[in-house]
Amino acid sequence: MAVRVALRGLTLGRCHVPVKHLVIVWILLLFISGWFFFMVDHRPAACRHEDMLQYVCHFYSKGIITGKMCPRLCQGKDFVFTKCLSKSLEHQVYEVEVKQSTTLWKERLLVHWTHDPKDGDYLRPMDGSSMEDLRHMLSAFLKLRLGDSYFVKFQTKIFDIADINNDGKVSLAEAKTLWGLLHGNNFLILMALSGSEMIPRLEGFCGDIYVTEGVQVYNLYGPNQMHSGVFRNIFDRDQLSWAQRAHIVLGVIEFVEEIIDNPLGNFLMCSVTPQSIGYTRKHDPKLLDLQGISPEVKVEGQLKERECQTDSDCIYGLNCQSPCSLESHKCQSEVTYPNLYKMCQLIEPVLFNGVPTEIEEKLKVTFDRCKGLRHSGRKMDMEHSLVINDIKGVIWRQISDTNS
Structure with a gap:
């Protein structure tokens, strides 16, 4: 079919279509397409x-x-x-x-x-x-x-x-x-x-x-996020004081202590992230995603049945890892890093952002000890308790001195 363009419209064969009518048709088509797009539910399932x-x-x-x-x-x-x-x-x-x-x-x-x-x-x-x-x-x-x-x-x-x-x-x-x-x-x-x-x-x-x-904030690090490992003033928007952030940290530390000797057995924090922990208006931390907590027997039971070549084959969740036995090529059941080791990495940015200078060095030494924790029987249990007591003691003394 031949198409000839006229000065005042389009001539399609013997049909003459004014340009303004064609524009109106296109506008209607765009409107209908837009309406259909917004009416369709694009939310994930x-x-x-x-x-x-x-x-x-x-x-x-x-x-x-x-x-x-x-x-x-x-x-x-x-x-x-x-x-x-x-x-x-x-x-x-x-x-x-x-x-x-x-x-x-x-x-x-x-x-x-x-x-x-x-x-x-x-x-x-x-x-x-x-x-x-x-x-x-x-x-x-x-x-x-x-x-x-x-x-x-x-x-x-x-x-x-x-x-x-x-x-x-x-x-x-x-x-x-x-x-x-x-x-x-x-x-x-x-x-x-x-x-x-x-x-x-x-x-x-x-x-x-x-x-x-419910909670007030859905992320331990506050509304702002940390990007590319670069430390930022992540609590500026929330305007939390150091004492308020320390109160959140104390709650997390006490929780780690509570789940070590629970009457129903030990629990491991295998997939806890900053997005797993929120806090209330009173700055009490709340665990939002309980999927990150697993009974120790469940973790050990799944790890010991797993075949492996290296330690990287022996990971449960995000960060519960056990050694790979070079003799049997099976994962060992006991995880390498205790809960406190993982939590110290998680709460360090919260606690050291604006930390009072008089306790900064002491806290740094204690956190270095915390990040050196490994599972090693009763010796680890003693060191675990000492590190918890040291962190809580330094924070409580600082908060008490500030309030007085």
Whole structure:
């Protein structure tokens, strides 16, 4: 077909199309394309809280699962999802604000959903299971995840939480809810370490969705980030004083101390990063990503079965590493670096930014000792305790002197 350009329009064969009409058509096409682009949901799958709610609330509506948070999540509109903190489909985290009619300040909470499609749709325990069956299931599960420990008190605590209507029994819906929650490693660690101030307070749950207290800042290093290893004034925007940052550091150090001799066994900080630790308005640190905490028996069990050529083949998570045996070419079970070694590297930028000159040298010597820690039986345990006491002692004396 011949195309001839006229002075006042386009002539296509015998059809004459004015230029202004053609421009209008193009504008309409651009508008429709733009509208379609913005209407399509471009959020990653891990950030679609509507899908999460639709899935869980479907089972709640059928009476298969339960939870005190179900009416608020599934029927009410007082939860406003404001921020997505998710990294994967299997573990989704959202910040929500709770509408308050009496105060201007809105309560901030975190909604967690750790869902593994392999576990099925709340299939266990099955209909007809007794309380005794549930106790045996729970005991075997805890032994598998936490090793040989004394679980009686912990089991009672779990059953008390599962008994939503406080009737002294665990119904089938309550049992399915409990089983779904525990299969998410985050909730199990939350329960196991709930006595620590650094573990966020549980506010409630619905099926395998659970809600915890919120935080003010989602990164140990504050709103600003460190880039390329270059030290920056990372707390300037937050305007935290050194004493406030030292308060955060003390909380982290005390947490490291608490999980060494936990009644349920030792726990290792294998994938804890600055983004795993937030803090509240009162500058109390809170562990946000409990995936980074693993029972020692679980780490050792997986490492000792692994074949290796070098030590780099023996890494669990981000930074739990054990030596590779040159004789057997199997990873040894005991990790090389203790929790305190890793935490000293993490908190050093926080503590040494604006550190008072009168304690800087003493803290530097103590942190050098900390970064030299290695696992070596009882000798390491003693050195570990001494380093913790030295760091806490220097900080507390400085804070006390400043306050006085």
